Amino acid sequence: MDLDFSAAEDAFRAEARAWLAAHVPGTPLPSLETEQGFAAHRTWERTLSADRWSVVSWPEEYGGRGASVLEWLIFEEEYYAAGAPGRVSQNGINLLAPTLFEHGTPEQRARILPPMATGEVIWAQAWSEPEAGSDLASLRSTARRADGGWLLNGQKTWSSRAAFADRAFGLFRSDRSGVDEGRPHRGLTYLMFPLDADGVTVRPIGRLDGKPAFAELFLDDVFVPDEDVIGEPGQGWRVAMSTAGNERGLTLRSPGRFTAAADRLTRLWRDRADPSDTALRDRVADAVIGARAYQLFTYAGASRLAAGGSIGAESSMNKVYWSELDIALHETALDLLGPYGELADRADEAPEHGSWADGHTFSLAGPIYAGTNEIQRDIVAERLLGLPKGRR
Amino acid sequence: MRFLLDDEQREFARSLDALLKAADTPAVVRAWSAGDHNPGRALWGRLAEAGVFGLSVPEEHDGLGFLPVELAVAFTELGRHAVPGPLVETVAAAVLLDGLGDRHTTWLPGIASGKTVVTLRPPGDDSPYALDADMADLVLVVTGDTLRAAGSTSSVQPSADPARRLSRPTGGTVLAEGPHVRRAAEHAADVGRLATAAQALGVGRTLLDRTVAHVRERHQFGRPVGSFQAIKHRLADVLISLEFTAPLVRAAALSLASAAGDSGRDIAAAKAAAGDAVHLAARTALQCHGALGYTDELDLSLWIRKARPLRTAWGTPTACRARVLTN
Numbered sequence: 001m002d003l004d005f006s007a008a009e010d011a012f013r014a015e016a017r018a019w020l021a022a023h024v025p026g027t028p029l030p031s032l033e034t035e036q037g038f039a040a041h042r043t044w045e046r047t048l049s050a051d052r053w054s055v056v057s058w059p060e061e062y063g064g065r066g067a068s069v070l071e072w073l074i075f076e077e078e079y080y081a082a083g084a085p086g087r088v089s090q091n092g093i094n095l096l097a098p099t100l101f102e103h104g105t106p107e108q109r110a111r112i113l114p115p116m117a118t119g120e121v122i123w124a125q126a127w128s129e130p131e132a133g134s135d136l137a138s139l140r141s142t143a144r145r146a147d148g149g150w151l152l153n154g155q156k157t158w159s160s161r162a163a164f165a166d167r168a169f170g171l172f173r174s175d176r177s178g179v180d181e182g183r184p185h186r187g188l189t190y191l192m193f194p195l196d197a198d199g200v201t202v203r204p205i206g207r208l209d210g211k212p213a214f215a216e217l218f219l220d221d222v223f224v225p226d227e228d229v230i231g232e233p234g235q236g237w238r239v240a241m242s243t244a245g246n247e248r249g250l251t252l253r254s255p256g257r258f259t260a261a262a263d264r265l266t267r268l269w270r271d272r273a274d275p276s277d278t279a280l281r282d283r284v285a286d287a288v289i290g291a292r293a294y295q296l297f298t299y300a301g302a303s304r305l306a307a308g309g310s311i312g313a314e315s316s317m318n319k320v321y322w323s324e325l326d327i328a329l330h331e332t333a334l335d336l337l338g339p340y341g342e343l344a345d346r347a348d349e350a351p352e353h354g355s356w357a358d359g360h361t362f363s364l365a366g367p368i369y370a371g372t373n374e375i376q377r378d379i380v381a382e383r384l385l386g387l388p389k390g391r392r
Numbered sequence: 393m394r395f396l397l398d399d400e401q402r403e404f405a406r407s408l409d410a411l412l413k414a415a416d417t418p419a420v421v422r423a424w425s426a427g428d429h430n431p432g433r434a435l436w437g438r439l440a441e442a443g444v445f446g447l448s449v450p451e452e453h454d455g456l457g458f459l460p461v462e463l464a465v466a467f468t469e470l471g472r473h474a475v476p477g478p479l480v481e482t483v484a485a486a487v488l489l490d491g492l493g494d495r496h497t498t499w500l501p502g503i504a505s506g507k508t509v510v511t512l513r514p515p516g517d518d519s520p521y522a523l524d525a526d527m528a529d530l531v532l533v534v535t536g537d538t539l540r541a542a543g544s545t546s547s548v549q550p551s552a553d554p555a556r557r558l559s560r561p562t563g564g565t566v567l568a569e570g571p572h573v574r575r576a577a578e579h580a581a582d583v584g585r586l587a588t589a590a591q592a593l594g595v596g597r598t599l600l601d602r603t604v605a606h607v608r609e610r611h612q613f614g615r616p617v618g619s620f621q622a623i624k625h626r627l628a629d630v631l632i633s634l635e636f637t638a639p640l641v642r643a644a645a646l647s648l649a650s651a652a653g654d655s656g657r658d659i660a661a662a663k664a665a666a667g668d669a670v671h672l673a674a675r676t677a678l679q680c681h682g683a684l685g686y687t688d689e690l691d692l693s694l695w696i697r698k699a700r701p702l703r704t705a706w707g708t709p710t711a712c713r714a715r716v717l718t719n
Contacts, residue, residue: 296639381624390619
């Protein structure tokens with residue numbers, strides 16, 4: 001057992017660090033959830049991809065570096081330690097791309113992945129519906145057979161990034177018989193569609209902080225060609241769940257985010273806190289311990305993957321852990337900042353450009369998105385502890 | 393990087409588990425609590441044969457070398473089976489005596505073979521008590537730069553965990569003096585803290601395992617209580633807490649083994665996390681067992697009672713957290 005990096009991994013880290021030091025903007029980009037900020041973040045994706053840093057874990061033919069899981073973790077550590085911008089492409093990179101690698105055709109991969117890597121096409125997800133949240137399989141939006149493709153109808157909501165994104169992917173009911181038989185997971189189809197297509201209406205929804213971070217989508221006879229179906233029609237649930245596994249697993253929130261945030265919190269504490277406030281000190285220590293625990297847990301997972309193992313239901317433990325850690329860490333920072341903690345990122349006098357207040361608002365969504373923590377705890381209890389299924 | 397126990401380490405854990413399962417440790421704990429140390433001493437000998445007490449003794453003194461990772465593996469199993477006695481203390485004392493060198497090392501072969509049971513007051517701690525001093529062959533006390541072998545001990549002060557028999561070492565003779573004593577004691581305290589964290593992790597695992605087994609069997613309202621979300625979510629939180637503690641314990645052991653980096657900091661992080669995890673596991677185990685869990689009769693009590701003292705022993709939560717933020 002060891003925690004050592006190879007010479008090649010050290011070199012990879014050094015290369016990433018040097019590139020980031022030379023390219024990360026000196027002042028933070030405007031918020032990603034504004035039109036101007038979205039455009040600035042899209043440009044940043046192009047900068048990343050020009051030197052093949054946008055999708056390091058992808059094969060080289062699609063713009064990546066064929067990096068191992070461990071190298072990807074190293075890149076993420078360096079990325080967040082450098083204070084680099086948030087990733088506007090993350091829905092595509094973290095959710096759609098893994099699905100395409102597993103279920104897509106070579107044609108789909110060749111057509112969709114390169115413009116995703118450069119930020120030319122930014123993707124939004126379209127899972128939830130007004131009546132289908134945690135119970136996603138109860139979704140009602142439909143895909144009806146049409147000549148050479150499908151017609152989409154219905155309503156999607158909480159579609160992250162959809163206010164400014166180019167395309168979306170999601171699940172649609174293509175066959176009702178599963179519902180009638182009490183097996184709603186059957187008869188769903190995984191489809192991709194442009195957000196500017198005829199019949200698509202996008203209504204941005206303000207987040208808690210007022211920014212349009214997500215949107216409602218209204219679909220009225222939106223035509224999608226057959227080439228934009230991923231996997232077999234009717235098999236969408238299985239296809240999507242491989243994505244959900246990725247989302248909750250290693251790829252959505254890498255430990256690098258939290259180790260970097262814990263380091264920033266520690267600096268903030270050293271610079272500004274009253275050293276006699278031991279209650280606050282304990283919370284800072286817990287953030288440091290929690291971030292380190294998450295990093296080590298992930299190193300163990302990466303080691304298991306490298307040894308031919310897989311990440312299954314344990315990704316649900318990850319999701320609960322990082323989302324609660326993120327909130328605790330930001331709450332601690334806001335308490336530490338006292339009267340300055342509430343200053344939003346638009347405030348001239350906000351410490352660190354308001355990143356703590358902004359990060360706090362974002363952290364509050366963590367236990368909700370990507371499968372609520374209640375659903376994750378059910379999965380942990382049933383699949384890892386072997387407790388009996390019950391009514392939700 | 394391969395941050396996973398290797399096959400040999402996993403096999404070591406499995407063999408200790410088998411040994412301890414066969415030893416009926418609940419009966420050993422109950423005897424120990426009543427002051428009958430014989431079954432505990434017999435088990436101590438078998439653990440020594442399995443190599444547990446050689447893991448902090450160099451090969452030249454009949455040990456297996458200083459092996460913190462294996463030590464953590466062993467103490468997790470000792471915790472899982474609630475083994476009583478000054479286990480942490482003996483291992484830490486071996487590190488202390490080895491650190492002092494020359495004539496002090498004459499104790500080491502006896503420690504490795506299980507013949508000699510040693511206890512000590514946790515160095516650098518506020519505790520005035522030594523664990524199980526009433527049965528130990530040697531009772532050590534470090535005060536600043538001075539190491540003493542206690543001449544006598546006060547009467548046993550009953551702990552809320554009757555298997556932990558505490559007394560106050562007094563008098564005795566000076567064995568060593570000087571700054572090297574302080575340094576050796578600090579190293580011993582790190583080893584003791586790591587072993588306590590590993591033990592707490594093991595105690596937590598058993599609390600969870602026994603509770604999962606219980607809620608699968610126990611029916612109310614015509615269903616297993618383990619099918620209710622209120623129960624499931626609490627137990628999921630316990631598993632998460634333990635699973636994110638385990639890598640901290642392993643990393644702390646590695647850090648101590650390699651002597652690179654700040655192992656004291658890594659150990660403090662592991663101890664703080666393990667203390668929280670075992671405490672959560674105990675509270676949850678008790679609640680999910682209902683009144684049954686509140687009884688002395690049910691063996692679960694042997695683990696519930698251990699949780700609270702282990703959280704504090706060899707580094708309080710506050711001390712460990714302060715250490716994590718010390719540069």
